[in-house]
Amino acid sequence: PVIRREDYLPPAWLVPEIALDFDLGLDATKVTSTLSVKRNPEGNGASTLRLNGDQISPVSVRVDGDAANDWRMDGPDLLVELSGDAHEVTIETALVPSGNSQLMGLYASNGMLCTQCEAEGFRRITFFPDRPDVLSTYSVRMSGDKATFPILLANGNCTAEGEGENGTHWAEWHDPWPKPSYLFALVAGELIANHGTFTTKSGRKVDLNVWVRPGDEGRTQHALDSLIASMKWDEETFGREYDLDLFNIVAVSDFNMGAMENKGLNVFNTRYVLADPDTATDADYDAIEGVIGHEYFHNWSGNRVTCRDWFQLSLKEGFTVLRDQLFSADMGSEPVKRIEDVRILRIAQFPEDSGPLAHPIRPDSYQEISNFYTATVYNKGAEVIRMMRTMAGEERFRKGTDLYFDRHDGTAATCEDFVKAIEDGAGLDLAQFRLWYSQAGTPQVAASLTQEDGKAVLTLHQTVPTTPGQPEKQAMPIPLRVALFDRATATHSGESLIVLDKAEDRFVFADAPADPVLSINRGFSAPVAIEMARPDADLVFLAACDDDPFARYEAMQSLVVQHLVAAVGGGLDEGQRSAGRKAIGEAFRAIVTDAELDDLMRGELMLLPAESYLAEQLLVSDPGAIHTEREGLKAWLGATFADELKALHDRVSAVPYSREAEARGARKVKTQALVYIAAGDSAEGASRGIAQYRAASCMTDRQGALMVLASLDCTEREEALADFLARYEGNALVIDKWFSLQAGSLHPRVLDHVRALAKHPEFRMSNPNRVRSVFMAAAMNPVAFHDPSGEGYRMIGDIIRRLDPINPQTAARFVPSLGRWRRVEPVRAKLMRAELERIAQEPDLSRDVREQVSKSLG
Numbered sequence: 001p002v003i004r005r006e007d008y009l010p011p012a013w014l015v016p017e018i019a020l021d022f023d024l025g026l027d028a029t030k031v032t033s034t035l036s037v038k039r040n041p042e043g044n045g046a047s048t049l050r051l052n053g054d055q056i057s058p059v060s061v062r063v064d065g066d067a068a069n070d071w072r073m074d075g076p077d078l079l080v081e082l083s084g085d086a087h088e089v090t091i092e093t094a095l096v097p098s099g100n101s102q103l104m105g106l107y108a109s110n111g112m113l114c115t116q117c118e119a120e121g122f123r124r125i126t127f128f129p130d131r132p133d134v135l136s137t138y139s140v141r142m143s144g145d146k147a148t149f150p151i152l153l154a155n156g157n158c159t160a161e162g163e164g165e166n167g168t169h170w171a172e173w174h175d176p177w178p179k180p181s182y183l184f185a186l187v188a189g190e191l192i193a194n195h196g197t198f199t200t201k202s203g204r205k206v207d208l209n210v211w212v213r214p215g216d217e218g219r220t221q222h223a224l225d226s227l228i229a230s231m232k233w234d235e236e237t238f239g240r241e242y243d244l245d246l247f248n249i250v251a252v253s254d255f256n257m258g259a260m261e262n263k264g265l266n267v268f269n270t271r272y273v274l275a276d277p278d279t280a281t282d283a284d285y286d287a288i289e290g291v292i293g294h295e296y297f298h299n300w301s302g303n304r305v306t307c308r309d310w311f312q313l314s315l316k317e318g319f320t321v322l323r324d325q326l327f328s329a330d331m332g333s334e335p336v337k338r339i340e341d342v343r344i345l346r347i348a349q350f351p352e353d354s355g356p357l358a359h360p361i362r363p364d365s366y367q368e369i370s371n372f373y374t375a376t377v378y379n380k381g382a383e384v385i386r387m388m389r390t391m392a393g394e395e396r397f398r399k400g401t402d403l404y405f406d407r408h409d410g411t412a413a414t415c416e417d418f419v420k421a422i423e424d425g426a427g428l429d430l431a432q433f434r435l436w437y438s439q440a441g442t443p444q445v446a447a448s449l450t451q452e453d454g455k456a457v458l459t460l461h462q463t464v465p466t467t468p469g470q471p472e473k474q475a476m477p478i479p480l481r482v483a484l485f486d487r488a489t490a491t492h493s494g495e496s497l498i499v500l501d502k503a504e505d506r507f508v509f510a511d512a513p514a515d516p517v518l519s520i521n522r523g524f525s526a527p528v529a530i531e532m533a534r535p536d537a538d539l540v541f542l543a544a545c546d547d548d549p550f551a552r553y554e555a556m557q558s559l560v561v562q563h564l565v566a567a568v569g570g571g572l573d574e575g576q577r578s579a580g581r582k583a584i585g586e587a588f589r590a591i592v593t594d595a596e597l598d599d600l601m602r603g604e605l606m607l608l609p610a611e612s613y614l615a616e617q618l619l620v621s622d623p624g625a626i627h628t629e630r631e632g633l634k635a636w637l638g639a640t641f642a643d644e645l646k647a648l649h650d651r652v653s654a655v656p657y658s659r660e661a662e663a664r665g666a667r668k669v670k671t672q673a674l675v676y677i678a679a680g681d682s683a684e685g686a687s688r689g690i691a692q693y694r695a696a697s698c699m700t701d702r703q704g705a706l707m708v709l710a711s712l713d714c715t716e717r718e719e720a721l722a723d724f725l726a727r728y729e730g731n732a733l734v735i736d737k738w739f740s741l742q743a744g745s746l747h748p749r750v751l752d753h754v755r756a757l758a759k760h761p762e763f764r765m766s767n768p769n770r771v772r773s774v775f776m777a778a779a780m781n782p783v784a785f786h787d788p789s790g791e792g793y794r795m796i797g798d799i800i801r802r803l804d805p806i807n808p809q810t811a812a813r814f815v816p817s818l819g820r821w822r823r824v825e826p827v828r829a830k831l832m833r834a835e836l837e838r839i840a841q842e843p844d845l846s847r848d849v850r851e852q853v854s855k856s857l858g
Ligand code: ARG
Pocket: 116, 118, 119, 256, 257, 258, 259, 260, 261, 294, 295, 317, 370, 373, 809
């Protein structure tokens, strides 16, 4: 069944209050839910109250205290016939949390009980109008065995607690803020807190807790520090204060996604909470800070103002991703953060936009909403709001967001409400800009710079590619930050913001230098692809001289992309190949040796464009050829600049451990240098790799060394892998790294390794982190996935079919990699398609996998 955005109808009945009573047990939990229901004056007046359910059945149904007769099941839903305008409906359900392998609703994880309700998990706990525009005040009571569940948590504040009979105890929680059911949460288990406090700008003292399993408390300080930093930052940057006296975060080891913003009780995947230098990399620290910020920021962008329906998901996710990006930029290096965000967009979102699952940031239809928690809704959603901010400027943008929060506080809003508030508050005309919400596809902008009467003329032409269901596209407003450089002085006379809002337009720069070098889409001001054939010399110039750090990075990337795309297409003779390499080498040497450059930025600039991004540049590509060319270039750079790279590796290896930017930069560059050294000379790579491994005083260096060694065929590889496994026995998150480093390696026998890993005693199909550590790493690894035998495709097809009955949401996440078949050369394409067909033939596919597979087959 397809759900359509245009079919939205307000609910016929509202539920202003709900009381939930849980009799907790890992294997049996009884839930009694009492809903005060009220006819919605804005509804259609229907007498039927529809309560959604999913794999539950009612033990009893009462209306106004009496056993009700007037109810029936409609598929998974419970329908109650009601006369009049207000009633109390009481429903009992019985759950088996330990049997809930989908990890949606109430489930058992590592001996504790926890919930995940977004988007439609609450209906797996009790019958309810499980849609985000039904807001209720929640009162929760829970009781259970005190030894099994010493800690009892729910949303809001604990209002009472006490001892019961037979070793039980109970607690009552009340959340004063009305919320949709997807924000409900409950956690019960043996947990220990790292406690802190935060006093808001207006003087509210908030108790903060990061709850983890006993033994993990020593790895929670960074999460707590990140929470405090987030609370302060949201006050300063967006004027948003916290609104309860308590904020709890709980880390659970079985979780489908990253984390969840339940009101006052965020539930996190352990990987976004636990960190210390010995077990977490610098990237892990950054991810924790970003996700803690993200979930905290949802308190306003998501909870205080929520979504009317799930088509509006980007209203909270796009905006909250932008907020977490700005937060992380303020906490660390703004340019480096921008480069990382663009890299993620290009790797994860551009392929969505150009494939069979393309959808606008505000989709028009879906079969299973879980499939729409995508890089498009999240990351492109953030880019779209960032463009509004760029056009308005920071101050006016803030006026827009203030108006948005004022206007819609306490309500379930739409993307249109958001755009209107920014329009009114920031004073922008966003009439045409709304196309960014309705049109899918990454706009392609062809640029050319010419001279006319001594003036520079920039001609731009945009095409928005055809996407499924959207054959015709209209021109979008594309804000581009541009500057024209004088070659002689390496300066420009000021940056301008131009907006291309027609299919084609010309922009005249009167006071441009003669023969300027164009720097365009600076800071990645618009999420588009710029198409411009440029002399290598211009790109080398920008890579060395552009004062916009993103543009510098972009010039280096373009230089490499231009070269590799030509090489993959077979369009380079030996002379052209060596000329191309020479230009890249010149820029690379400057990056490796520039003493002015900070190491964090150097680490970004040294990265070659991802194979998936290179594939994006071609309509149809040969993944084998892309890999060979990219690796060839890497080896050439490694061999050609061996001395410079070794000197760099030696210099940064001498920097002692600290969490300061300088030391983090040193560590980033250390592994980057090692990657190139190993590519140029595998023996040197093995000896430096094992030396870095043995000398490592932190996970960043140890993991970096192990990553490089994992791709080499040498005894040092076996030594390091064995040591790592023994050293971190029992630490699930680190063992995940051990699995994913092998599954992600460039080792010639990687497929054998993946097969062995899946049979390893530590492998678990029931744990999403572990499944992803092997199979997502393999699916993202071009060597494994695109092996010419087709065995990589078979492996991913198998995992989808095996995982689907256990955890459909996680299974469906593997489908898009196979869905790219149309963009792959015909021999592999046929194998990929065959895997999708084999999945499609399974009789009892989940809605999640069914939707992704049928759309991918087209
Ligand atoms: N709202 C959460 C976040 O952005 C994601 C939850 C998604 N959960 C799901 N089951 N699809 O942080």
